[in-house]
Amino acid sequence: MWKAMVLALSVTLLFVAGPRSLGPALDSFALVHVSIIDVNAGMVRPGMTVLVAGDRIAEVGPAEQLSVPAGARVIDATGKFLIPGLWDMHVHWYDKQSLKLFTANGVTGVRQMFGYPVHLEWRRELEAGSLAGPRMAMASPIIDGPRPFWPDSIAVSNPEEGRKAVQKVKKWGADFVKVYSYLPRDAYFAIAEESRLGHIPFAGHVPWSVSAAEASDAGQRSIEHLTGVLLACSAQEAEIRNKIPQATPFTGRAGIEARAIQTYDEKKARALFERFIKNGTWQCPTLTVLRSSAYLDDKDFRDDRRLKYMPAQVRQRWERREESRFGNRNAASNDALAKAIYSRYLELVGAMNRAGVQIIAGTDTGNPYCFPGFSLHDELGLLVKSGLTAAEALRTATINPARYLGVEDRLGTVEKGKFADLVLLEANPLDDIHNTHRITTVVQGGQLLDRKALDKMLVQP
Numbered sequence: 001m002w003k004a005m006v007l008a009l010s011v012t013l014l015f016v017a018g019p020r021s022l023g024p025a026l027d028s029f030a031l032v033h034v035s036i037i038d039v040n041a042g043m044v045r046p047g048m049t050v051l052v053a054g055d056r057i058a059e060v061g062p063a064e065q066l067s068v069p070a071g072a073r074v075i076d077a078t079g080k081f082l083i084p085g086l087w088d089m090h091v092h093w094y095d096k097q098s099l100k101l102f103t104a105n106g107v108t109g110v111r112q113m114f115g116y117p118v119h120l121e122w123r124r125e126l127e128a129g130s131l132a133g134p135r136m137a138m139a140s141p142i143i144d145g146p147r148p149f150w151p152d153s154i155a156v157s158n159p160e161e162g163r164k165a166v167q168k169v170k171k172w173g174a175d176f177v178k179v180y181s182y183l184p185r186d187a188y189f190a191i192a193e194e195s196r197l198g199h200i201p202f203a204g205h206v207p208w209s210v211s212a213a214e215a216s217d218a219g220q221r222s223i224e225h226l227t228g229v230l231l232a233c234s235a236q237e238a239e240i241r242n243k244i245p246q247a248t249p250f251t252g253r254a255g256i257e258a259r260a261i262q263t264y265d266e267k268k269a270r271a272l273f274e275r276f277i278k279n280g281t282w283q284c285p286t287l288t289v290l291r292s293s294a295y296l297d298d299k300d301f302r303d304d305r306r307l308k309y310m311p312a313q314v315r316q317r318w319e320r321r322e323e324s325r326f327g328n329r330n331a332a333s334n335d336a337l338a339k340a341i342y343s344r345y346l347e348l349v350g351a352m353n354r355a356g357v358q359i360i361a362g363t364d365t366g367n368p369y370c371f372p373g374f375s376l377h378d379e380l381g382l383l384v385k386s387g388l389t390a391a392e393a394l395r396t397a398t399i400n401p402a403r404y405l406g407v408e409d410r411l412g413t414v415e416k417g418k419f420a421d422l423v424l425l426e427a428n429p430l431d432d433i434h435n436t437h438r439i440t441t442v443v444q445g446g447q448l449l450d451r452k453a454l455d456k457m458l459v460q461p
């Protein structure tokens with residue numbers, strides 16, 4: 001009965017124009033003799049021409065059959081590979097200047113996971129063409145329990161406040177409701193019901209007070225960071241949960257995960273994955289941030305050449321590592337435990353993928369060493385490491401986000417009629433997923449950005 005409440009997002013505001021401020025008005029161009037990556041089939045279609053007119057893909061066909069209209073610019077793409085624009089489905093980004101780093105890395109769409117008024121502003125500017133950056137789907141402010149983990153969250157203590165919060169964020173303009181770790185049980189289920197009644201999806205963390213299976217049954221559209229998933233695979237799930245202190249915030253995830261790993265129940269896991277599939281519950285594992293939190297004490301990990309692209313205040317915040325989630329790991333044993341849990345997360349993602357659970361790629365950009373744009377490519381590599389094929393990994397950032405957002409008819413593949421969000425690569429990403437790094441051209445909303453234009457966008461602050 002809950003199946004019906006898994007709703008596609010309402011995305012009327014999502015279709016912002018391309019970064020028009022970066023160049024002249026949109027005109028027509030053709031990529032000829034290009035190899036298109038068909039992400040659905042996981043195949044290369046060589047020798048194709050893709051014609052772009054305005055912000056749309058006007059035509060796709062074999063190069064020898066498709067004639068390029070007079071006046072359209074012809075770009076010889078022999079030996080190059082074309083993929084749909086990439087989506088990072090879990091970001092927190094608040095710096096306007098560096099928003100273009102997403103586009104410069106072929107990330108033509110993002111899902112903002114903690115909506116602020118500034119994001120509504122950006123969306124208007126993106127639409128007007130006065131700001132360069134990706135398309136944006138937007139969460140509500142985080143809705144959390146009576147003592148929220150993050151400042152600016154909406155604090156909710158009971159079902160009534162939960163319902164009011166949903167009504168408020170819907171009116172405010174969020175595409176979906178973001179739920180968080182410290183919500184009381186009854187408030188969480190009230191939020192789920194109010195979301196269903198209000199035809200607005202809800203997504204986020206599985207709260208400590210709720211099982212991942214219950215969250216799936218309640219219609220949560222996606223589970224972020226694998227929250228609650230290992231625990232729900234444990235033969236002793238109830239016993240472990242009963243011991244979690246009610247006083248929040250509770251930051252003992254590592255201890256819980258360690259016990260869940262020791263009591264992992266293959267049969268329970270299989271049933272849980274089946275449930276995710278039946279209910280249409282997506283996973284956004286964000287392996288990038290899970291790795292970051294496990295490796296933050298490694299000097300080699302922190303010595304990342306991409307730091308130079310980060311605004312000073314972001315860099316400082318990351319270096320200080322003030323956040324309690326990453327701190328307090330002085331003991332070598334804690335460090336080893338964090339790494340062991342991380343490698344178990346990789347296996348978990350592989351197992352869910354083999355079972356057929358739907359996955360979207362997200363990084364948690366904004367958190368330490370999760371870089372805007374750059375890190376989405378890391379995430380694809382980590383998904384392959386966890387057992388996805390290169391084609392499956394590509395889907396998690398292209399067609400799967402389009403399906404998740406309910407806009408498969410407009411985005412997610414290189415097909416006639418869809419928005420012209422495209423990434424041209426030097427080498428075949430199906431041979432090696434790391435080839436998504438080798439970008440020669442990005443097209444965002446029909447705006448052509450060649451390597452020279454992209455390098456300009458990568459200027460350090």
Ligand SMILES: [Zn+2]
Pocket residue numbers: 090091092113364
């Ligand atoms: Zn996040």
